Amino acid sequence: MNIDDKNYAHTLLPTSAEEFKTMLKKAAGNTMDVNVSDIMVSGHKCVFVASEGMISTDSLSELVFHPLMQFNLDHKASAEEVYTFLTQQSLMTIDRQELSTFGEVFMRLFSGFAIIFIDGKNKAVSLGIQGYDKRSIENPSSDTNIMGGQDGFIEALRTNVSLVRRRIKSPLLKFELMQVGKVTKTDIAISYLSDRVDKKIVDEIKKRLMDIELDTVFSTGYLKPFLEDKHKAIFSSISTTDRPDAMCIKLNEGKVGVLIDGTPFALILPSVFIEEFRTVDDYTTRSFYTVYIRWIKYLSFLLAVALPGLYVSIASFHPGMLSHRLLLNLVASQESTPYSLTTEAIIITIMYEIMREAGIRLPKAVGGAVSIVGALIIGDAAVTSSLISAPLLIIIGLTATASFVIPGLNQQTSVLRLAYIATGGLFGLYGISILTIAVIANTCVLSSLTVPYTAPISPITVKRLTNILGRPSFLRLQKTKGRVEDLTGVKK
Amino acid sequence: MKISSWQLLILLFLSRIFITITYFTLEDISPSVMMSTSAFSVAADMILVIPTIFLYKKYPDENVIRSAFEISKIFGVILFVLYFIFAIFMIFRTVRFFLYFFENAFLNLLPTIVVGILLIAASAYVAHLGIEAAARSASIVFVSFILLLIAVVFTTAEDFDISNYYVEPIGTSDIFSGIVNGISRSSEMVVLVLLLPYLKNGIGKSVYGFLLIKLLFVEMIVLLCMLLLGGYIEAVPFPFFTVCSFAKAPFVERLDAVFLVIWTLMGVIKLSLFTISLRPASVLIKPFSSKMATNLAPFVIGGIPALYLAYKEQMIIPLLDNELTAAAIVLLGTVIPLAVLILRRFKREKN
Numbered sequence: 001m002n003i004d005d006k007n008y009a010h011t012l013l014p015t016s017a018e019e020f021k022t023m024l025k026k027a028a029g030n031t032m033d034v035n036v037s038d039i040m041v042s043g044h045k046c047v048f049v050a051s052e053g054m055i056s057t058d059s060l061s062e063l064v065f066h067p068l069m070q071f072n073l074d075h076k077a078s079a080e081e082v083y084t085f086l087t088q089q090s091l092m093t094i095d096r097q098e099l100s101t102f103g104e105v106f107m108r109l110f111s112g113f114a115i116i117f118i119d120g121k122n123k124a125v126s127l128g129i130q131g132y133d134k135r136s137i138e139n140p141s142s143d144t145n146i147m148g149g150q151d152g153f154i155e156a157l158r159t160n161v162s163l164v165r166r167r168i169k170s171p172l173l174k175f176e177l178m179q180v181g182k183v184t185k186t187d188i189a190i191s192y193l194s195d196r197v198d199k200k201i202v203d204e205i206k207k208r209l210m211d212i213e214l215d216t217v218f219s220t221g222y223l224k225p226f227l228e229d230k231h232k233a234i235f236s237s238i239s240t241t242d243r244p245d246a247m248c249i250k251l252n253e254g255k256v257g258v259l260i261d262g263t264p265f266a267l268i269l270p271s272v273f274i275e276e277f278r279t280v281d282d283y284t285t286r287s288f289y290t291v292y293i294r295w296i297k298y299l300s301f302l303l304a305v306a307l308p309g310l311y312v313s314i315a316s317f318h319p320g321m322l323s324h325r326l327l328l329n330l331v332a333s334q335e336s337t338p339y340s341l342t343t344e345a346i347i348i349t350i351m352y353e354i355m356r357e358a359g360i361r362l363p364k365a366v367g368g369a370v371s372i373v374g375a376l377i378i379g380d381a382a383v384t385s386s387l388i389s390a391p392l393l394i395i396i397g398l399t400a401t402a403s404f405v406i407p408g409l410n411q412q413t414s415v416l417r418l419a420y421i422a423t424g425g426l427f428g429l430y431g432i433s434i435l436t437i438a439v440i441a442n443t444c445v446l447s448s449l450t451v452p453y454t455a456p457i458s459p460i461t462v463k464r465l466t467n468i469l470g471r472p473s474f475l476r477l478q479k480t481k482g483r484v485e486d487l488t489g490v491k492k
Numbered sequence: 493m494k495i496s497s498w499q500l501l502i503l504l505f506l507s508r509i510f511i512t513i514t515y516f517t518l519e520d521i522s523p524s525v526m527m528s529t530s531a532f533s534v535a536a537d538m539i540l541v542i543p544t545i546f547l548y549k550k551y552p553d554e555n556v557i558r559s560a561f562e563i564s565k566i567f568g569v570i571l572f573v574l575y576f577i578f579a580i581f582m583i584f585r586t587v588r589f590f591l592y593f594f595e596n597a598f599l600n601l602l603p604t605i606v607v608g609i610l611l612i613a614a615s616a617y618v619a620h621l622g623i624e625a626a627a628r629s630a631s632i633v634f635v636s637f638i639l640l641l642i643a644v645v646f647t648t649a650e651d652f653d654i655s656n657y658y659v660e661p662i663g664t665s666d667i668f669s670g671i672v673n674g675i676s677r678s679s680e681m682v683v684l685v686l687l688l689p690y691l692k693n694g695i696g697k698s699v700y701g702f703l704l705i706k707l708l709f710v711e712m713i714v715l716l717c718m719l720l721l722g723g724y725i726e727a728v729p730f731p732f733f734t735v736c737s738f739a740k741a742p743f744v745e746r747l748d749a750v751f752l753v754i755w756t757l758m759g760v761i762k763l764s765l766f767t768i769s770l771r772p773a774s775v776l777i778k779p780f781s782s783k784m785a786t787n788l789a790p791f792v793i794g795g796i797p798a799l800y801l802a803y804k805e806q807m808i809i810p811l812l813d814n815e816l817t818a819a820a821i822v823l824l825g826t827v828i829p830l831a832v833l834i835l836r837r838f839k840r841e842k843n
Contacts, residue, residue, distance in 0.1 A: 314749070317601060318749040320745060320746055320748075320749075321744050321745050321746055321749050322744075322745060323745055427602055427606070427610065428601060428602065429749050429752055429753055430594075430598075430601070430602060430607060430610070430752060430756060431610070432753065433752065433753040433754075433756035433757055434610045434611070434613075434614045434756065434760070436753070436757065437614055437618065437629065437633075437756070437757045437760045437761075438614055438617055438618075440629045440632055440633075440757075441617065441618045441621050441625045441626065441629045442621070442625075444621075444624070444625045444628035444629045444632070445621040445622065445624060445625035445628075452624075452628065454628055454632075457631070457632070458628040458629075458631035458632055459496060459498075459499060459627075459628060459631070460498070460631065
């Protein structure tokens, strides 16, 4: 039978073991990581297939070979007897499945399953004995918390599923598995709590994922554009987290999590803007402190985006807004520098971005050196040699620090900051206003699966505002559900 | 895409209050008379808006132009042209006044042409994003405006002079001219007629809520200016702006530049609203059925002459005449909805 690496998916398994091996080799193209060997089970010929490095050798001997050796009938076993033993009688692995096409065989094979084909039966059985090397569970890298859980997602999907399941021991928590990527066949798990999620949202997510025609899917960024409602928006209506506890909190609110094999980040949707300012620690510290920190974060966001732009525009176009003493100080510091305030601000901002990017890309051991070079040597030298003014350096430094407070919005703050400096420097506060209304409108038009991205601020949902202005206590939270539907105004 | 009654209320409010905070004493009315006649003006609005409310209750998913199409295609096209001209006229008027204010309040800050182009570009962008974007943005702008107002009141409170407040006796002619003035600034009454298909529900809440809030804020702003500026109020062209220049916050010496920010945001929302309101009807007219054409045409036709006049430093006052504007608003905001309502009923009975 003609089979190759393109038409294998729907090709049915043959009856003969020799033919199975030939077809398997043709479809796999003699790839070195597929191990094929003949085994005898109670005198009946079978073919054992596994992918190198994907299975656990301990599990293989204990859960597969040992039971098979125990299966010793007083006569040569028939194909049907072996098949019945493998699928019904033996206590091998829990995760076993009957396979009838080569598509299913390769899917399971490259997911770390062992495959046993029985001569004389046009079916194979897959046994879950995955044992590929994976990173151990470590602290989350991007969403650090003090008092929350200290375990983060890793690259293995099934481990991530278990991290979530461990926290929600309820049958209400569902995981639906599907594959995305025509070539990579990347496993994706859609998770939700069935009693509080809007089924239409789950269906819509599944539909959008199934419609994806990408060849490869390696990270969250590959899927985001297909799940977002509006592609030209500055902000993203899908949040990411590498914390299982954070994901559980979102699932409890009726949201949907999407775990992707090969990446330690989960997508959460629908998501709203204000959630970028929340952390798991908000629910572990005292309410008054959480409220205080939340407002610090709101302020930090404004500073990170607009402070340099406002400084440039006020100092250049509206000096009357500043007190005389402050103005004199600024004029004195500015007099000795060769460039205009706007040019200076743009140069320092770009310099900062270069150093930040270098700090991220370099190995951690060297990354620290970049900040020393940047902050101490270049910054100090630039001010001493009067290339830039000290107040501006302070402003940019403060802005950079403020942007670290909301790491989830870092992409947006970086670009908007530069845009605000440029418009503020060219057109003053008028330019800032024009840019602001454009950014507000661009953000307001964004929706995430029927939930407005700017909810519950605009459109306003009064009962959800308390969780923005402050943080309700758990005594109150246990009475209010705090679900996604509150943001859309649609009741279940 | 639908908006809530609260969002509609805010859109209408910003559209109206933009006029008040810009130039409420450009006419011959004294602030005292204005305060006294505002209530009459709002009462007149409450009556004038009744046909629109009935039209919405009868045909909630249609605006006046679509309803006119149901009567006759020619009638529909005529109405579209009328409302289109009005939108262009209002864009022209708003842009020209915006630039006039900018030239006079912020001397030599930026070239007028640049200010105008940025304003039109931002408005066209917001209009392109649609009613939801405008309505949600308006809520944020509304909160900013309230914060500005609170900041101005608190930072100037110690300078309030009660003796500046006076009540001038008013006569019938004052009431009449007050009503005409009030209506001439209420272009949002026409916009409302066109925005009806976007409204989810609660037209009464939107419209009467808007009129009451409008009355409250107009009175408050005029009173604030009276208490602070006294006799100077009639000498300065932009009283609220002057009050903001007077206000001094802990970190900011003057609030006039902050006013500029909020005022610009409101101006963009107001301008975008004229174009957005035409959208549900424009899909029926072939040359305007593309979204790009509906969004750009009014800004190009209305905005470019305004920019040209600003460049030439001309105002063409006769075109901006209050009586003429008020008549147009009554025609498009009351008479036409009433006529459409009657004609549709007549046609239904005939069928």
